[in-house]
Structures are given as C-alpha cells and as structure tokens.
C-alpha cells in the first residue's frame with residue numbers, strides 16, 4: 001500500500017511509480033504503477049483539478065468475462081449530459097463486465113437546450129436521456145423531474161428519501177454520481193443531487209414506512225466525479241475499450257451540452273467557406289463522432305467540459321484512455337483473520 005507521501009517521493013525520485021503489494025477491494029483494481037516521464041507526472045499530479053487523497057491510488061483495469069454479474073449500479077445525474085460527459089466510460093465498462101444498470105435524472109432540464117418552447121426543450125432532453133441510457137446499455141431511466149437550476153429550493157430530505165426507495169427497490173450496490181464535497185461547482189443541481197446521494201447511505205431502519213413494500217438495502221461502492229476541482233482522486237479507471245461507447249452516448253445529447261451534433265455544424269460552417277477539417281471526415285455522423293473523441297474528450301476538454309482530457313488522465317499510467325474518481329468502497333475487516341490465527345482452545 002502506498003500513501004500519498006510515498007507516492008510523491010517515488011514519483012519524484014524515479015520518474016515512475018514502483019509497484020506496490022496489492023491491497024485492493026476489487027479483482028481488477030491494482031495499486032498505481034505509472035510509466036512515462038517525470039515531467040508528465042509532475043503536470044498530472046499538480047493539475048489544479050487533481051489532489052490525490054491519502055488513501056491508496058488504485059488503477060481499475062478492464063476485466064474479461066462478467067465479474068460483476070448479479071450486481072446493480074445507478075448512474076445518477078441532474079442533467080441529461082452529465083453522466084455521458086464525465087462517467088460514460090466507467091458506466092459502459094461496468095455494464096460490459098456484468099452489472100445491470102439504471103439511469104436516474106433528478107431535474108427535467110427545462111432551462112437548457114434547444115427547442116422552440118420550454119416544454120419542447122424538456123421533451124427533447126427527455127428523449128436524449130432515453131437515448132443515452134440505451135447507448136450505455138442501461139435498463140431504464142427514472143426522471144425525478146425537479147425544476148432545472150432550482151434544486152436548491154427543495155427539501156433535500158425528500159430527494160434523499162426517493163433515492164433510498166430506489167436503492168432498496170432496485171437493490172442498487174454501486175452509485176456513480178457527482179462528488180458531494182467538491183467545491184467550486186456553481187450549479188445547485190449538481191451539489192444538491194450529490195449531497196442527497198451521499199445522505200441516502202442510510203441504516204436499515206430509516207424510512208420505516210418504505211419497509212412495507214421494499215427490503216432494507218445499502219450501497220456498497222460509490223464512484224464520485226466532478227467537473228471542477230479540486231477533487232480528491234484515489235482511482236483511475238481504464239476505459240480504452242469503451243471510449244467509442246462513451247463517444248456514442250455523448251452523440252445522443254443533441255439538445256444541450258458540448259457534444260451532440262457540434263461536429264456536423266462545424267463541418268457545415270467550414271464548407272460554406274470552401275474549407276474542411278480532415279479529422280471531421282466526409283459525413284455528418286463521422287463529423288460528430290470525431291469531434292467528440294478528438295476535441296470534447298481530449299484536446300479541448302478543459303474548455304468543453306471543465307475537466308482534464310481522458311487521454312491525459314491515462315497517460316502517466318500507460319493507459320490510452322481513462323477517467324478519474326474518488327472511490328469509496330467497503331473496508332474489509334481484519335477480525336476474522338485475527339481470530340483464525342489467534343483463537344485457542346478453552
């Protein structure tokens with residue numbers, strides 16, 4: 001296990017992180033082992049959006065087969081584009097590895113996106129959200145339909161109780177959400193949703209009236225992301241095999257956000273001036289796909305989505321594409337091990 005001080009020391013001294021003995025909660029997760037130049041690591045480590053937490057930095061690699069069969073995840077977003085932008089790779093990876101998943105959207109997006117009227121924007125956003133769920137392989141969408149950009153007017157207890165009910169009824173094991181404690185996110189929908197998610201980590205006797213229809217059930221794992229730093233980071237998730245699925249999920253958000261059909265629009269604007277960008281290809285779908293993969297998720301990521309490039313996040317660890325999270329999971333107890341080694345006959 002490597003704490004933050006050792007992590008920094010090793011990186012500074014050697015320019016690469018030494019392997020450490022495995023002590024992780026998932027089979028695919030291994031302590032960080034980076035490759036690359038010292039300069040890259042320095043840039044990565046002191047990036048304003050990254051602060052490594054004091055616990056072990058873990059690389060969660062892609063796995064073969066269905067190691068997560070039987071587990072259930074909820075990807076929770078205030079707006080139709082949040083999960084695709086920030087966690088589309090992780091969701092696609094976990095679904096591919098056997099999870100069953102659901103998409104929960106807390107607002108109705110009525111203040112954002114294209115449409116001749118507010119109601120038409122809402123409808124377009126609702127359709128985009130359904131398409132995102134399908135692109136990521138999720139079972140269905142729960143639209144909680146609070147007013148867009150006004151989530152700080154609600155009683156957070158109500159939202160928490162709705163999450164608790166969904167966690168119990170769907171038997172959700174794993175949550176993917178905005179980080180509830182990341183500062184400098186100016187959008188109340190983001191931080192209120194995240195804090196309600198965090199508060200939904202409740203005991204078995206909470207909300208007793210629900211227990212007439214659902215069994216007690218608790219979250220075991222949480223992956224938190226943010227769009228502005230600083231955020232604690234303790235997990236790098238490899239998404240190389242799933243980057244194209246992430247791109248396709250982002251293509252679904254045509255009503256709002258930095259992705260959607262911006263590629264074909266740029267292609268059209270250039271064509272009107274008698275020009276073209278080779279990277280955008282010759283048809284609209286290729287233009288949208290390549291625009292998102294090259295600009296939104298990579299070279300213009302900071303401007304487009306206020307977060308580092310998925311390519312840059314993976315680079316110090318020898319991964320082609322990666323996302324970064326603050327992960328909270330079960331801490332294995334040492335008591336059984338102690339008992340097996342130390343118990344003696346009466």
Ligand SMILES: [Zn+2]
Pocket residue numbers: 078079081082187190
């Ligand atoms: Zn949002």
